Structure formats: C-alpha cells, structure tokens
Amino acid sequence: xxxxxxxxxxxxxxxxxxxxxxxxxxxxxxxxxxxxxxxxxxxxxxxxxxxxxxxxxxxxxxxxxxxxxxxxxxxxxxxxxxxxxxxxxxxxxxxxxxxxxxxxxxxxxxxxxxxxxxxxxxxxxxxxxxxxxxxxxxxxxxxxxxxxxxxxxxxxxxxxxxxxxxxxxxxxxxxxxxxxxxxxxxxxxxxxxxxxxxxxxxxxxxxxxxxxxxxxxxxxxxxxxxxxxxxxxxxxxxxxxxxxxxxxxxxxxxxxxxxxxxxxxxxxxxxxxxxxxxxxxxx
Numbered sequence: 704x705x706x707x708x709x710x711x712x713x714x715x716x717x718x719x720x721x722x723x724x725x726x727x728x729x730x731x732x733x734x735x736x737x738x739x740x741x742x743x744x745x746x747x748x749x750x751x752x753x754x755x756x757x758x759x760x761x762x763x764x765x766x767x768x769x770x771x772x773x774x775x776x777x778x779x780x781x782x783x784x785x786x787x788x789x790x791x792x793x794x795x796x797x798x799x800x801x802x803x804x805x806x807x808x809x810x811x812x813x814x815x816x817x818x819x820x821x822x823x824x825x826x827x828x829x830x831x832x833x834x835x836x837x838x839x840x841x842x843x844x845x846x847x848x849x850x851x852x853x854x855x856x857x858x859x860x861x862x863x864x865x866x867x868x869x870x871x872x873x874x875x876x877x878x879x880x881x882x883x884x885x886x887x888x889x890x891x892x893x894x895x896x897x898x899x900x901x902x903x904x905x906x907x908x909x910x911x912x913x914x915x916x917x918x919x920x921x922x923x924x925x926x927x928x929x930x931x932x933x934x935x936x937x938x939x940x941x942x943x944x945x946x947x948x949x950x951x952x953x954x955x956x957x958x959x960x961x962x963x964x965x966x967x968x969x970x971x972x973x974x975x976x977x978x979x980x981x982x983x984x985x986x
Contacts, residue, residue: 728762728763730761756796757797767837768794768795768832769838772845773841776842777803778802791968793971794831798818803887808881815847815850819851823836823863834978838873842875842876843877848873849876853907865910866910868911870912870913871914875956876930876931877927878901878931879897909943912945913946914947915935916959919955922953
C-alpha cells in the first residue's frame with residue numbers, strides 16, 4: 704500500500720512539473736512578401752519597395768499582430784521590425800512603402816492601406832487572429848497608421864471595416880496634414896493645414912481604441928505634442944470612449960520611441976485581453 708502511494712505521488716509530481724514547465728515560444732521571420740496582389744501593374748520602384756516582413760510565433764496560435772510603419776518624414780527610412788517588439792508573444796509586420804519625392808500623396812497612404820489589408824486577409828495563415836491587429840509606427844509611420852485607421856474609405860476599398868482594427872497606437876504622429884504632403888502642395892512646413900490628408904479630418908466616436916504617445920512638448924518636432932493633444936480633445940468631444948494621450952517628458956522626437964515601446968507592448972496585451980476575455984475587464 705505504501706509503495707503504491709509513493710508511486711502515485713511520484714506520477715502526480717511529474718505531471719505537476721510538466722504542467723508548470725511552459726514550452727518557450729519560438730519565432731520565425733518571413734521576408735520580402737509583396738503586399739499588392741497584382742505586382743504586374745507596379746513599376747520597378749514599387750515592386751522593390753512595397754514589401755513586408757512578418758515576424759511571428761511558430762508554436763502558439765491566435766496571437767495578436769502589430770503592423771509597424773517606419774518613420775522618416777515620408778522621404779526616408781526603410782522597412783524594419785523593431786527589436787523592442789520581438790519575443791513578446793505577438794507577430795510584428797514591418798512594412799516598406801514608397802517615399803516622396805519619387806511619389807506623391809496618396810501613394811504612400813495607399814501602400815500602407817494595402818499592407819494592412821494583406822494582414823487582415825493573410826495573418827490567419829501564420830496562426831494569428833485578424834480581430835487582433837494593432838496599428839503602430841513612429842512619426843511618419845504614426846501618420847500612416849492614423850490615415851489608414853481613421854479614413855475608413857481606405858480599407859473599405861478592400862472590403863474591410865477599419866473599425867475591426869483592435870487598436871491605434873501611433874508614436875509622435877503628425878495629426879494635421881503631413882509636412883511632406885504640404886511641401887508637395889507648396890505649403891510651408893510651419894503653415895498648419897487640415898485637409899483630406901489630415902488624420903484630424905476623420906476623427907469619429909466609433910474609431911478603434913486609440914493611445915497617442917509623444918515626446919516632451921518642449922523637445923518635440925515643431926508642434927507635435929500640441930497636435931496630438933488637440934486630436935485627443937477632438938476625440939473626446941466626438942464622444943470617443945477609449946482614447947488616451949501620453950507625453951514622455953525629457954524625450955525628444957527621435958528618442959521618445961525607446962520608452963514608448965514598452966507602453967505599446969502593455970497596451971497590446973491589455974486590449975487583446977479585453978477582446979479575448981471581455982468579462983475580465985473591470986467596468
């Protein structure tokens with residue numbers, strides 16, 4: 704009897720140890736994926752540039768995805784998957800898009816939209832959920848996030864409701880008409896403009912959860928904090944129920960991304976939990 708009891712205890716202990724030993728998540732990167740379905744209509748520059756890399760978990764399913772657009776003023780930069788977003792339990796899609804002056808608006812907005820549509824249509828093939836797609840990017844990348852998410856006509860052209868985006872989390876985004884777009888139109892970068900190329904034009908109460916993050920207002924690029932602060936206020940005035948604004952004091956435009964990345968990870972996890980297990984969210 705005693706021997707049987709000891710064997711039983713050993714078996715139970717082994718099961719307990721196995722249950723507590725979580726298999727580490729592994730990741731893979733698929734590179735150079737064209738996000739336009741028909742590349743025959745693209746010129747050489749577009750065929751080279753309009754691609755994405757997807758970094759994703761290989762041994763878990765139903766994970767969230769962050770679509771990341773690089774910064775660079777719509778004139779520079781290149782496709783990237785930030786290291787700060789790796790090994791966090793979700794996929795990251797780094798997007799390359801065409802740049803001014805080789806193209807003009809709305810070419811880069813069209814590219815960002817096509818890449819987002821690709822994610823909605825294909826992320827399940829990699830194990831992700833297309834109701835857990837988050838938009839993020841720094842500076843010009845944040846601007847593209849906002850244009851794709853807030854101007855619903857962009858994704859509607861692909862049969863996708865922009866309200867299906869799980870969260871909009873831009874870093875130091877331009878919220879008025881982007882200064883490069885203004886330059887293309889002959890408007891000085893210090894002359895504010897709000898037109899069809901301004902995220903502010905499309906703010907609505909039913910937009911996805913939105914977290915606006917900027918650097919220090921005294922260290923930011925031009926009036927970037929004030930643009931975001933006004934955008935936050937307009938969201939509130941429109942009746943949006945889930946919008947927040949964070950100012951990272953002591954950080955300039957370029958440096959604010961480093962402390963913003965952990966905030967992005969936190970928000971992706973919190974918003975994912977709210978979607979997957981809405982009963983867990985405190986009222």
